[in-house]
Structures are given as structure tokens and as C-alpha cells.
Amino acid sequence: MDANKNKSSFHQLKRRYAALLAVLIIGGTACAALLTLASPAKKTQPQDVQLPLVSSTPLVPIDHQTTLSLSGILKPAEQTDVAFELSGKIAWLNEAFIEGGIINKGDILARLDPFDYHTQLLNKQAELALAQAHLSEQIALADVAKKEWAHSPHVTELALRKPQVASARAQLKAAEAQLAQAEKDLARTQYYAPYDALVTQRDTGLGQVISAGQSLGRLVNLSYAELHVPVAQFERPFLPVLPVPNVKITAENVHRTGTLVRHTGQLSDTTRMAYYVIRVDDPYALHSAMPAVYFGQFLQAQVAGITLKNVLRVPQEWIKNDTFWLTSPQQRLVQYSANILRQEHNYIVLSAPPLSDHQVVTHLPDYPQTGMQVRNNLTHTQLAVKGEKQ
Template sequence: MASKKQIILPLAVLTVGITAAVALTAMKEPPEEKVEEIIHPLVKVDPIELSPIRLNVSSYGIVQPKYSTDLVAQVSGQIIELSAQFVKGGFVKEGEILARIDPNDYEAALIEAEASLAQASSALEIEQAQAQVAKVEWQRIKDDSSEKIPSELYLRKPQLAEKLARYRAAQAAVKRAKRNLERTYIKAPYDAIVKNREISLGSVVNPGNSFGQLSAVSVAEIRLPVADKELQYLPNYGKHVPVTLSAEVAGQQVSWKGEIVRSEGVIDQQSRMTYLVAQIEQPYGDTNKPLRFGAYANAEIQGRLVENAAMIPQHLVKNQKVATLDRDNKLVYQQLNVIREYNGFVIADQGINSGQQLITSALEYPTEGMQLRTDDAQLKTDSTQLALKEE
């Protein structure tokens, strides 16, 4: 039979163990409670800036001379002289002699015409004197004559009219001979570049034969196609507004200033475009960067100025609305007044203000008023939590 000591000792040991276990358990710190963290969608934003924006219109075209002339022979003969500048690509001045037709026949014709004029002039003077004598004679004998009115034949009026007609015809013949002699000189009608020459020294030409073509270098023109809807962005529908042309010269991009001088006033049946015509003064004035005829040029037509507007990437605008972030980092949709869509951008002048945060990243399930965060907002939250832990 177990003694009392044998029973009490194990019970004491068990009691001490349980007590120690309870004490150790009580001394252990309870696990820290985790705060439930709500992660808001992260977005990227850019500030909206309102500034003056000019609604320029882009176009293109081929540079052409305003004036182009075919030189045509008006008299016949052999070419006896050619100017050294009368070659393709040569520059000639107004009044410069480009070619000369043999003038011998026309000089002889002028001498003959002047001789005929001298004869006609002499005959007219004689006839005028005879008519005066007849008039005086009639005054002397009219009192003794039964006829009170002299006949025109007696006063030599028909003879005088005939001599006057011959004199005037001789004058016209001299004028015609001088003009034909002058036409043996082929002159440049204006400052020009020679587009083409079709005759050579010794060639024989007849009236109507072509000498070549000249292009005036005083003014260049370029036809610029513009879509009908684009005309609304131009003052006065594009008439008399500045335009900037750009093209490559010797591998470098060069620009020239010009002006829209007129609209062709009709819509092209094939392209459905309206053509505006720009003019550029002295296209060959700068020999280092001439605006050459036949060059392909891009044009920037100066449009209306909008005082306060913003350019927003077109892919961020849905149904004329954009997503913005307010001061509380909440999603707000702004209704825009879109005045133009251009080059991948939307130009709006109402519905937004400078300094507003435009959301530029995509949202999976956007809802008006939803809470969002940016990189800056996340940094501020992390800094606040770190400070609380240190306390």
C-alpha cells in the first residue's frame, strides 16, 4: 500500500509544473493586431496648363511661277545673235536682248516706208496750197458769178482728202516698218529664269515659232489644298493671312514667309479640297537658299488665336470627357468644350483649369468619386506610418 508521501510528492510536482506553465504563458506578450490596409488604385497624373494656342492649318504644294511666258516669233528671218544668258536655267533681266533676227529686210522696208511718207507729205502740202489758191480765186469772182456756193471740186476738197489719206497710210506704213524692225529684237519682258530654249544660232524662224519659255522670278505661287472643315480655323477663311513654307535646300530645311492672296473659290471634284493660293516675293532673292520652282514645300497657315486652351492627348478623351484627380485624390470627370482635334491631340478651351491633375494612366473599373493614389500620395502615407511606429 502506497504511503502518503508517495502520493503527495507527485501531486506537488504536477502542481508546480502547471503553475510555472501558467506563469510563463501570462508573461508572454499577446500578438500585435494587424491594421487592415486598403490599397487604392495607383495612377499617374500630369498638371493641365492653359495657354494661348494658335489654330494653324497645315498643307503642301508645288512651287510655281506667278507669270510664265512663251516667247514667240512675230517676224520671220534667221537668228544672227543669241545672249549667253539665254540658256536653260539662266537668269535674265527685264529688257535684256535674248536673241536677234536678221534686220536687213526690215531696215530696207523702213527706208521705203519713210520715202513714201516723204512723197505723201510733199503731195499733201502742194494740194493744200492749191486748195488755198482756189478758195482765194472763188472769193474774187463770186460777185460776178451767178453761183453763190462753189462746188467742192472747184475748191479741190476731194483732191485734198485723197492726198491726206495717202499721207496717213504712209505714216501707218512707217509705224508698221518700225514695229517689225523692233520685233527682230527678242527681249525679256521681266526679270526671269529661262525655263527652256528651242532655237539655236542660225535657225530660221517664222511668225508663230517658239523661242523658249521664261518664268518670272519676282513672285512665286503655291496652291495649297485645305479641307473645307479646316477653313473655320482661319481668319477670313484664309484670305490675306501669313503662311510659312518649308522645304529642303541642299539637304537643309529652309523656311520662307508668304501670304495667302486668294482662294480659288471652288471645291476640287477629285480631292474635295478647297485650294488657297499663297504668294512669296522674290523666291530667288537669296542665292544661298532660293525657293526653286518645282520644289515640294510644306505650308503652315496661321490660324485663329485661342487665348486660353489646353492640348490633351486624344486617347485620354472619352465622349468629350477627361479623368482628373481632385485635392482629395478622388476621380472626377470633366466635360470639355472641344474646339479641334489635331495631330493626335484635342484642343479644349472650357471645362478645365490650369493646375488640375490630368490622369494619364488607364483605370480598369473607373467610377466617379473613387479614391485613388499617386506616387507622391503613397510616399506621404509610408512616411506617416513610419513616424507612428517610431513613437
């Protein structure tokens, strides 16, 4: 009985092991089939890194001639208060001798009544004739005395009438001087314009009796004018040696030229600016076909300054916090401190860095960093040609 029970347990255990073995065989076969049917895994390919894109232009140092933009008010360079040196009555006035009138050099502005001075001239002519006659008389008497005293060993100069002759000569010279003075006074009854002039003031009228030195009016010189322009202290080092010719002067559609001639020697109390003077010849265009400019008119001037050697002239937006970016030959970003020399309009002039194999970045990526690898979209922007005047 026990033998049959043990035999039955053995068979059950044997069947369990056989079933487990079958399951393992089937599972292994299925795994092998799956591995065989499955496609081989693709190898992972490294992805290409997209480098930041920049734009740049060649770094080309230039010689740049600076330009100073100045402005000021046109003023008279010279003015004269008109006055006679004599007293008398105004007998005639030039029609142009009114405020705003233009007088040419040598034109008569006014005349005094010449009667008194003409009469004085005739009197001095008569006195001169008497002095000449008196001298002739004394010379004749001296000749007679010389003959009378020819054999006398002791004769005085008085006896020979030498003092009388000398006195007559002196009287003649005095008469000649008085006649010259009378002629001059008669000529001074007419006042001639000393230069081409604009009448800015008249203080007399026809028939008015004036005293010597009394003002008749005021003239300003139209031969040339002066444009007084302030120059900031930081701009003065860029001025060349004076005088500076061919200064371009503009006002609306008017174009003229002038010469920067001098410094006034003064600084403004408020702005501390220095004042310079630009000479403008024939401002009212009396002797040329150029357009006229007028006293009190606001004018702008462009002065050619000194030439800066080995510099860059770049747009202002390329400079940030006094630095700008370059790309090295290895296409890496390089940040460079800018030595800014001056600013002209929307451009910056700075010392060129000693990196001729680098390029100036005109367009940066969003977050630039020194040493960042970039790819360059080289532009064809030309900074300037060496020696070009900007």
C-alpha cells in the same frame, strides 16, 4: 452487520465528494491565477487605408492659335511661249537662251535679220515726205483759189480745192501710220524678255528661217512662284481669312516665307482635298540673299490658323476613348467627355470644361473609377500660358 456496511458506503461517498470539491477548488484557483498572470488583451487599432496616388496639373483654359502643317510642290506661276510676230531669219541668239539659262527682264533673247524691215522703214519715210509735200502743195493751191474766187458770190468747195486738201491730209495720216508700223516692225526684230525668267525649252537655232508666231522656246516667270498645297476638309474651318502673310516655308536647311493667297476652286477627285496656293516671291533668289528654292521641289509650310478661345492643349496620351480624368477639390476622380476640336502633332486641343476648381489627371491608378478617393501628387506641368502660340 448491515449497519457497518451502510456506514462504510457513506464514508466512501463522502470521500468522493471531498475529492471532487478539492479538484474544483484547485481548478478554479489555477484559472484565477492564470487570469491574474495573463497580460490584458490589446485593443485592436484601425489600420490606415492607403489611397491610390495620382498626378495632376491645374486646369488652365487658354487661347490657342492653331497651326496648319501643309506641303506641296513648287510650280511656276506663269510661263510664256517665245515667238516673233514677224517672219525672218534668226540672226542672233542670247548665250543664256538655252535650257536652264536665266534671263533678266529686258534682256534680248533673239534678233531677226533687220535688213528687210529697215528697207521698209526707209520706204515709208520717203512716202511720208511725199505726202507732206503733196499736202503743202494742195494748201498753197487752195490759198490761190480762195483769192481768185474772193469776189464771186457763188463758189463751190471744189473750186476752192477743199476736197483736194482733205485728201492730201488723209494721205499724210496714212503715210504717218505706215511709217509707225514700219518702225514697230523694225523694233520687233528683237525679242525682249518680259520678266526675270528661266529658260525651260528652246526650239530654234541660229540662222533658222521662221514664220510669224513660230515657237522659239519657253520661259517661266522667276518673279514669283506658287506652292500648291492640299488641305483636308476637316482642316479648312481653321484657315483664317485670305490672304495669310508670313507663311513659314521649309525644305531641309532652307527657310523662306510666303503668302497664302487663294483657293484654286477645285477639289481632288480621289482625296476630296481642297487645293490652296502659297505665293513665294523671288524663288531663285535673284534679287536677295535668301536661299533659293526650285520648281519641282517638295516644300513644307506652316500656316498660322484661327485662334481657339477657352481650350485645353494636352498630350495625346491623356485622352483615352475621347475622355479624360479630373480630380475634384475633394480629391475624387471625375471622368469627363472630351470635346476634341483638333489634333496637332502629339497634342489634342479640346474645349475646356467649366470646372476651374478641378485639376487634369496626368497619371492614373491601375483601375480608376468615377468617385474614387485618391491622394494627389500635384505636378508642375504647365499646359500653356493664355494667349501663347503653339
